[in-house]
Amino acid sequence: MKKILVVDDAKVVRMVISKVLTKNGFAIAGEAENGREALEKYKQLKPDAVTMDITMPEVDGIQGLKDIIAYDKNAKVIMISAIDQRDSLAEAIRNGASGYIVKPFEDDSMTIAINKLFNQE
Amino acid sequence: MNISAEHLKILDVMSRLSIDRASRALSKTLKTGAKISFSKCYVAEIGAVTEKMNESTDEMAGVMVGFKGNVGCKLLFMIPMHGVFILTDLYLRQPSGTTKTYDECSESVMQELGNVLAAHICNSLVSNFDATLTPLPPVVHNDYAGVMFSNLIMEQAMMDDKLVLIDTKFEICKTELACYLFLVPDVASFDKLIDAIGVYS
Numbered sequence: 001m002k003k004i005l006v007v008d009d010a011k012v013v014r015m016v017i018s019k020v021l022t023k024n025g026f027a028i029a030g031e032a033e034n035g036r037e038a039l040e041k042y043k044q045l046k047p048d049a050v051t052m053d054i055t056m057p058e059v060d061g062i063q064g065l066k067d068i069i070a071y072d073k074n075a076k077v078i079m080i081s082a083i084d085q086r087d088s089l090a091e092a093i094r095n096g097a098s099g100y101i102v103k104p105f106e107d108d109s110m111t112i113a114i115n116k117l118f119n120q121e
Numbered sequence: 122m123n124i125s126a127e128h129l130k131i132l133d134v135m136s137r138l139s140i141d142r143a144s145r146a147l148s149k150t151l152k153t154g155a156k157i158s159f160s161k162c163y164v165a166e167i168g169a170v171t172e173k174m175n176e177s178t179d180e181m182a183g184v185m186v187g188f189k190g191n192v193g194c195k196l197l198f199m200i201p202m203h204g205v206f207i208l209t210d211l212y213l214r215q216p217s218g219t220t221k222t223y224d225e226c227s228e229s230v231m232q233e234l235g236n237v238l239a240a241h242i243c244n245s246l247v248s249n250f251d252a253t254l255t256p257l258p259p260v261v262h263n264d265y266a267g268v269m270f271s272n273l274i275m276e277q278a279m280m281d282d283k284l285v286l287i288d289t290k291f292e293i294c295k296t297e298l299a300c301y302l303f304l305v306p307d308v309a310s311f312d313k314l315i316d317a318i319g320v321y322s
Binding site for chain 2: 009010011013014015016055056081082083084085087088103104120
């Protein structure tokens with residue numbers, strides 16, 4: 001079973017994402033509230049993939065993404081954000097994101113995006 | 122306060138478009154209709170509008186969001202406390218009446234709704250008007266309407282006795298719930314954006 005690290009500053013978003021992923025056959029490796037915590041948990045828990053919000057306090061999701069990719073260039077990170085802008089998408093992809101999902105999202109779209117990550121292996 | 126009637130009119134159009142997009146995102150997030158019942162953009166006397174907000178003695182939950190980019194703006198989304206319980210149940214897809222107290226979950230729902238509203242307002246301004254704008258992390262408050270409103274306009278109030286206010290009321294369908302959304306644009310930066318898009322050139 002693939003393990004996912006869920007990163008979002010809002011507890012309810014982490015709850016909803018975890019519920020959808022668990023229902024669809026994934027395990028939750030852990031949760032983090034910002035980019036700094038995400039890197040710490042990534043090193044500690046070694047998840048198979050990460051879902052990462054962008055707008056977060058302290059260290060945002062783009063910096064969190066950069067830090068994780070610097071630590072593990074093969075890390076699979078999907079950005080999940082309400083920001084639906086070309087520049088944000090480009091910045092995420094340029095820095096190594098494997099995918100980008102816009103909030104609010106349908107449960108299926110997230111499951112499909114995460115499954116796609118592993119089907120590419 | 123120096124804003125022409127033309128610029129105020131364009132700002133009104135910008136705000137209606139962006140708030141419409143935000144309300145659609147709110148509907149999708151809550152999986153229920155959010156209908157804009159009232160939206161207007163006007164120059165307000167700070168004293169009068171603050172006095173009006175202070176009339177409300179109900180405890181409210183609110184979320185305030187700042188923005189970064191080439192236009193300045195602040196957002197306040199506010200709702201009576203009993204409404205937060207309804208929104209929490211809707212967000213978590215749980216039976217109505219499950220949430221009975223304002224707790225970490227309710228606060229987090231407010232935080233996320235503020236984030237979704239602010240991001241979609243930015244998305245609209247970026248795609249329709251070439252702004253460069255993203256939201257900052259939301260800050261949740263729990264207080265009287267007047268206190269939260271005063272926090273929202275504090276910076277403007279130090280410089281002027283008037284401000285441009287975008288005042289919107291949402292109705293959440295199938296509930297008796299009215300939510301308040303205020304946007305306070307930094308007029309000087311919006312003037313530059315309006316000039317750049319060249320409506321009156």
